[in-house]
Amino acid sequence: MYSASDLKKGLRIKLENEPYIVTEFNFVKPGKGQALYRSKLRNMITGAQFERTFRSADTFEPADLREQKMQFLYKEEQKYCFMDNESYDQVFLTEEQVGEARNFFIDNLEVEVLFFEDRPLGVTVPNFVDLVVVGAEPWAKGDSVSGKTKPVTLQTGYQIQVPPFIEEGEKIRVDTRSGEYLTRVKG
DSSP: OEEGGGOOTTOEEEETTEEEEEEEEEEEOOSSSOOEEEEEEEETTTOOEEEEEEETTOEEEEOOEEEEEEEEEEEETTEEEEEETTTOOEEEEEHHHHGGGGGGOOTTOEEEEEEETTEEEEEEOOSEEEEEEEEEOOOOTTOOTTOSOEEEEETTSOEEEEOTTOOTTOEEEEETTTTEEEEEEOO
C-alpha cells in the first residue's frame, strides 16, 4: 500500500479498480489544517486525465501491472496481434493502445506488452529497430542545393528524413524513441 506521501511523478496506482499514473504532483501545506497532495492522474486504460487532491491519511493500492515479452505477428483491420513465445497465447491491441509504436512493427519483432490484471494496455518497442528503405528519391553526387536530408519511406510505411546518400533497398537503424535515422546497417 502507498500513502499520499509516497506520491510522485510516474507512480502507478490503482483507484476505483483502474490503473492510473501520476503525471504531476505538488505538496501543499496551508497555514492551518492538514497537508494536501495535489496531483494530476492519467487513466492508463482510457487515457483520461484529471486533477485530484489527497490528504496525508489517504492510501492507495499499487496498480497490478506487469510487462511481458511478446512477438508482433500481424495487423488485422485496426488491431495488432501479439503472441507470447512460451505459451503461444495471442492478444490484440487497438491503434490507440499501440500509438506511435506502430510505425516500427515488423514481422516477429520482440516487444514488451504492458498488462493490467491480464488486460493488455500498451506496448513498448526496442529502442532501435532496423528497417528497409522501400521508397527514396535518387541523389546526384554534389547536389547541395536540396539540403542535408531527404524523405524516404520505410517498409512499415513510416516516412523519415535521412542523409541524401541513403538509397532504396538499404537497411537503416531508427531510434524508436525519437523516430530519427541513426545509421546504415550492413547486410
